[in-house]
Amino acid sequence: MLSLVSSGRDAVADLSLAISTSSDPVKGILQGIKGLLEDAYPKYIAAMNDVGTCCAIGLSVPQADALEGTYEALRTRASLKPIRDELLSLVDRLGSYCPLCGIEQASTLDHYVPKSAFPEFAIFHFNLIPCCSRCNQFKGKTSYGTVEDNLFIHPYFHALDAYELLKAVLLQRSGTFYVEFRLDRPEGVPDLLFEKIENQVNRIRLLQRILGPAGTELASHAQNCELFAASGGTAMVVESCIRQADYWKGAAGTNHWRTALYKAMSLSEDFCSGGFLSFVPKYDADSNGLISYGS
Ligand SMILES: [Zn+2]
Structure with a gap:
């Protein structure tokens, strides 16, 4: 149960880079929803800061697929790989231990709200939590209707050090x-x-x-x-x-x-x-x- 300091990345710049390095038809699909995604990002931050609610914006299957593919590209596309590398490096100060368990090495990125229910946050850096593969599996892919349903601590927003839990x-x-x-x-x-x-x-x-x-x-x-x-x-x-x-x-x-x-x-x-x-x-x-x- 460790808190993380956010990477401070520019989410809109990350999105623009992902779009400009995509090929059609994905590029066209992403360009069509760029404005929607830019509007959704600040709503996510507001919802997590007060542990409130934030509903999915309801993207179509092709739009969700395009975003899911873009998330996979964080691992495979040379221009996007530095985003993934930087997010994983956030746990370096913890000896690379997983912020959820503090036992195993953080080697994966978990979507705090799952990309299946919230594809708009598939590559949003605040939604990508470095963690170990076991915690990632235990957390699972439960489908959530609202952010409030996701009953896990958000390491970027929930500072727990004030409490001895x-x-x-x-x-x-x-x-x-x-x-x-x-x-x-x-x-x-x-x-x-x-x-x-x-x-x-x-x-x-x-x-x-x-x-x-x-x-x-x-x-x-x-x-x-x-x-x-x-x-x-x-x-x-x-x-x-x-x-x-x-x-x-x-x-x-x-x-x-x-x-x-x-x-x-x-x-x-x-x-x-x-x-x-x-x-x-x-x-x-x-x-x-x-x-x-x-x-
Ligand atoms: Zn873990």
């Missing part, structure tokens, strides 16, 4: 630790926005998908904690977790699973005061063989 807690079981995540609803989150957040988290199965990577991250940092404890005791272990939480908050936002995980680690007295040793392998000095985990 993803909470983690470290729990103990069988002498070691594991992490549990939950979605929280802090005060001040509007109803419709929270409905979108909840729907997205469920649809992309976020809470289940982050458990594996979070377990690996927990075990990895736990092993470093042995060194931190040796140099500064429990306080240094807590400090190392807080630093990691701050780093991920700055790099990927309040609601990235790593931010929540490190905060939970810093708050677990049992983990920071020696519990981390349950992840540290112990070796038999004579045979160099692994004999156990823990102190």
Whole structure:
């Protein structure tokens, strides 16, 4: 659940370029609807800014097909490829992680409102969200009548960092630790926005998908904690977790699973005061063989 800063592209210039580099009959079809599309773009921005409604303008099948083909050309036509490349590069600051899950690499562009229902936004940069292929599949191609029906967070318009939505807690079981995540609803989150957040988290199965990577991250940092404890005791272990939480908050936002995980680690007295040793392998000095985990 990460926000993105828009590319700042000129949507009308992108459209003009797409038209001028098309061949007939697509070129003629696009020229015929250019004015309609230019009118639709600001309406999309207004609708997303207040999470309101925006109805499809009702293009014909040939017009929709022409726009769908133009979207495919973002991948294949040399003059349009830089548009796709720039949109995918928006996640570079996140280490190229998908803004929806924060787990996998963002390698595809998802149409926030599907191009099947809203072909007018097929190549509109605000409607193209870089994400991973799994999230793209989970989101699916449900047909929407209005923008309001699309119950997903819009990464360009919905800034979520003001709210701590993803909470983690470290729990103990069988002498070691594991992490549990939950979605929280802090005060001040509007109803419709929270409905979108909840729907997205469920649809992309976020809470289940982050458990594996979070377990690996927990075990990895736990092993470093042995060194931190040796140099500064429990306080240094807590400090190392807080630093990691701050780093991920700055790099990927309040609601990235790593931010929540490190905060939970810093708050677990049992983990920071020696519990981390349950992840540290112990070796038999004579045979160099692994004999156990823990102190
Ligand atoms: Zn994803």
